[in-house]
Amino acid sequence: MTADILAWFAEYDARAARGDIEGMADLAVFPLNVVTDIPGGAAAAKIWTRAEFVEVMTEVVGDGAELESTRTPHLIGDNLAVVFTDATFTVDGTDIPVRYADILLRTPDGWAFQTMVQPGHGTGWAAAARG
DSSP, rough: OOHHHHHHHHHHHHHHHOOHHHHHTTTTEEEEEEEEEEEEEEEEEEEEEEHHHHHHHHHTTTTOOEEEEEEEEEEEEEEEEEEEEEEEEEETTTEEEEEEEEEEEETTEEEEEOOOEEEETOOOHHHHOOO
16 A cells, blocks of 8 residues: 555656646645645644645746655555655755655545645745734
């Protein structure tokens, strides 16, 4: 089962490398939970629609993203997994190390992600998080 999850991520990464944002979105279950940090040293949670995911990932991934990663899946049932990732993104020749987690669930069509726990997606959330 772990091999299936790693194969799923290989496909997701291939889509990201090609800049196939819609294809990346096809591998998610929406609405998508996003937990991230926000400016000012706090964190927040939000629910993204497919359109919001596509908008943000178009900005983040652009025409393609170079990524090297090590993923560690932890099964928490036959149909649920938490996957921790240590990765390095290369943007304009600069390496950016990140650590994040995704919650995957098994759907009738295979694995899909439903929750992203990742730093850096909280721009503009500070006022909303305060209240």
